[in-house]
Amino acid sequence: MQPFESFRGIVLPLDRANVDTDAIIPKQFLKSIARTGFGPNLFDEWRYLDRGEPGQDCAGRPLNPSFVLNDPRYEGASILLTRHNFGCGSSREHAPWALADHGFKVLIAPSFADIFHQNAVKNGLLPVVLEEAVVEELFALATCAEPLSIDVDLHNLRLDAEGRGVIEIDMDPFHHHCLIHGLDDIGLTLTHAGEIAAYEERRRAETPWLFASVGEGLRQGRNGRNQERAA
Amino acid sequence: MADALRLSARRLQQRRAPARLSSPPPRATLIGLAIVAEPDPMSTPRTLYDKIWDDHVVRTDAHGTSLLYIDRQLVHEVTSPQAFEGLRLAGRRPRRPEANLAVPDHNVPTTDRHLGIADPISRLQVETLEANCREFGIQLFDMGDIRQGIVHVVGPEEGFTLPGITMVCGDSHTSTHGAFGALAFGVGTSEVEHVLATRCLLQKKSRSMLVSVDGRLGRGVTAKDIVLAIIGEIGTAGGTGHVIEYAGDAIRALSMEGRMTICNMAIEAGARAGLIGIDATTIAYVRGRPMAPKGELFEQAAAYWLGLNSDPGAEYDRVVHMDAASIRPQVTWGTSPEMVLPVDGAVPDPAEIADPVKSGSYRNALAYMGLRPGTPLAEVPLDKVFIGSCTNGRIEDLRAAAEVAKGRKVADSVKQALVVPGSGLVKEQAEAEGLDRIFIEAGFEWRDPGCSMCLAMNADRLEPGERCAATSNRNFEGRQGQGGRTHLVSPSMAAAAAIHGRFVDVREV
Numbered sequence: 025m026q027p028f029e030s031f032r033g034i035v036l037p038l039d040r041a042n043v044d045t046d047a048i049i050p051k052q053f054l055k056s057i058a059r060t061g062f063g064p065n066l067f068d069e070w071r072y073l074d075r076g077e078p079g080q081d082c083a084g085r086p087l088n089p090s091f092v093l094n095d096p097r098y099e100g101a102s103i104l105l106t107r108h109n110f111g112c113g114s115s116r117e118h119a120p121w122a123l124a125d126h127g128f129k130v131l132i133a134p135s136f137a138d139i140f141h142q143n144a145v146k147n148g149l150l151p152v153v154l155e156e157a158v159v160e161e162l163f164a165l166a167t168c169a170e171p172l173s174i175d176v177d178l179h180n181l182r183l184d185a186e187g188r189g190v191i192e193i194d195m196d197p198f199h200h201h202c203l204i205h206g207l208d209d210i211g212l213t214l215t216h217a218g219e220i221a222a223y224e225e226r227r228r229a230e231t232p233w234l235f236a237s238v239g240e241g242l243r244q245g246r247n248g249r250n251q252e253r254a255a
Numbered sequence: 256m257a258d259a260l261r262l263s264a265r266r267l268q269q270r271r272a273p274a275r276l277s278s279p280p281p282r283a284t285l286i287g288l289a290i291v292a293e294p295d296p297m298s299t300p301r302t303l304y305d306k307i308w309d310d311h312v313v314r315t316d317a318h319g320t321s322l323l324y325i326d327r328q329l330v331h332e333v334t335s336p337q338a339f340e341g342l343r344l345a346g347r348r349p350r351r352p353e354a355n356l357a358v359p360d361h362n363v364p365t366t367d368r369h370l371g372i373a374d375p376i377s378r379l380q381v382e383t384l385e386a387n388c389r390e391f392g393i394q395l396f397d398m399g400d401i402r403q404g405i406v407h408v409v410g411p412e413e414g415f416t417l418p419g420i421t422m423v424c425g426d427s428h429t430s431t432h433g434a435f436g437a438l439a440f441g442v443g444t445s446e447v448e449h450v451l452a453t454r455c456l457l458q459k460k461s462r463s464m465l466v467s468v469d470g471r472l473g474r475g476v477t478a479k480d481i482v483l484a485i486i487g488e489i490g491t492a493g494g495t496g497h498v499i500e501y502a503g504d505a506i507r508a509l510s511m512e513g514r515m516t517i518c519n520m521a522i523e524a525g526a527r528a529g530l531i532g533i534d535a536t537t538i539a540y541v542r543g544r545p546m547a548p549k550g551e552l553f554e555q556a557a558a559y560w561l562g563l564n565s566d567p568g569a570e571y572d573r574v575v576h577m578d579a580a581s582i583r584p585q586v587t588w589g590t591s592p593e594m595v596l597p598v599d600g601a602v603p604d605p606a607e608i609a610d611p612v613k614s615g616s617y618r619n620a621l622a623y624m625g626l627r628p629g630t631p632l633a634e635v636p637l638d639k640v641f642i643g644s645c646t647n648g649r650i651e652d653l654r655a656a657a658e659v660a661k662g663r664k665v666a667d668s669v670k671q672a673l674v675v676p677g678s679g680l681v682k683e684q685a686e687a688e689g690l691d692r693i694f695i696e697a698g699f700e701w702r703d704p705g706c707s708m709c710l711a712m713n714a715d716r717l718e719p720g721e722r723c724a725a726t727s728n729r730n731f732e733g734r735q736g737q738g739g740r741t742h743l744v745s746p747s748m749a750a751a752a753a754i755h756g757r758f759v760d761v762r763e764v
Contacts, residue, residue, distance in 0.1 A: 115427040
């Protein structure tokens, strides 16, 4: 993961509540075994007028002119402003992959779904929770003729809306640390391998069935086959 | 005393910052205060969630982030390829590979299994799972194995899911396993990789919510109706940042299948996980399962499991009471599970909603669903019916649907009515009971197990504009196919809808 650098970005207002991860990246694109390339299919069903299929070249597809992502005012936007419970539903990490692949770096909403929030941080996206009233003000600014730009300073936990106000970000210190340093948290966890092993040793004594039963069950597996049964 | 402290802690949180991230407020604050009030932490009544959590903490850092040990992981083909690739790139091997169980479910065809998967992209994903499991030594039930099915049906069925454990899967409906008094939740692919590599996750403790469903359910009202009614009450974000424990007479009276339906949809209320206390019903279900402990070890485990239940007087951050007797069969009308009404209700009018954001959501939903305000739900005609999924694809669900379908015919106006068992073993059991004959004679299609039309990653899907009564869990736009319109119901309500070509109150069938 890359460390999160300060930047200035344009705000794209997506005026919908409860945007679910099926809408962020529809299921047919989840068949990919790669981690990249989801950007062109971000919000596929709202963004295009035809049915999207994996592997298709999106350049020639008919765009939905009424969807905000296709509004030329917001070209190159890297800050997504939206309503409450963004990212609800499926745990698919393809949703933050698609948002990041498209170029979003910051997501602002009154609330995010738990799993999505976790997935976003793991992919270097900054989810910022602001009060409904502040979000409402930002929507008013972002939907003006002139798009709204914001300076994002994660080190100092500040958003500066071009002289129209400064917003302080209150975030989990661990998430903050991981984002600014671009940390791989598997490596971090493995520095505690000794403690994990000690925990396993203790649990092996307290709850022996958690360490015995899986293998036991596997050895006595019934390996029937559907087709054979049908035949 | 503790109450007062709990309240002041909450006030403290409310005063925090005009702007903050959605991670739950540090539990440490609450625990810290509780310890001041009650010097001996062992005598503080704890919830089931507290106990499972405490049992699984490897370490906690200064900021209150814990390294939580994960006993079991379920793996499927859609959210795992990038995790295995991550292991390969870093030169890592799974820690305790035997604590994982893999099964393809999202992409698998539900007809003509012997022909394999026609779609080359789906096929590659399933083959990638098989190759990864071979390479990393993980047990896999492949497409031809009778034990293959939806991960959340297979885990419990095999005894891989056990009470008191922590379990994850790269799938939000992992909350299902909370029915066993297990702390089970969905994670993204990065965390699938994290658990494979370390058997742990970095977590902050969630807040706790008790949803008590008191009294007795009326005839024809099922677990699905309870959970839809709960979501209607608290909203799709009502459980965000919380672990919900479901309790009360109506929950206790449910079978394990019914409890799994309830916990399955905890995620649709936004909760991190759902939990139900461990009792004789739980123990009886687990006993004798292939991967469950045997003999003396089982008795030892059972005694331990029963001790995990919430203590009398344990406190929750939020408590919701529902009256079971007042719950009627539910039907969703919109594009979020919270947009739900009793079957005798009518489509709401967005113009009557004061909150502009909510009113806008209702307007969008009605436009997508092709519904007009004031239309009685019972007058909505259906094109397709889907019975199955990790919510309602178990034997009891199929029995309930078959009871309604028996001796009747699917309405001519219904283009397709699918019954997709949750696993090969559910299918086998249903066939042994003759349920397949009942469905086929009534005009339903009897399929092979998988996720199927719940999310339409395989060939089973809705066409644009088609309207479906589904026993699955999500009525999101495009969920069952682009432009498809989903109404969530119970299995018996879905079967009744198939017979009548529209929604009917199953209590009157």
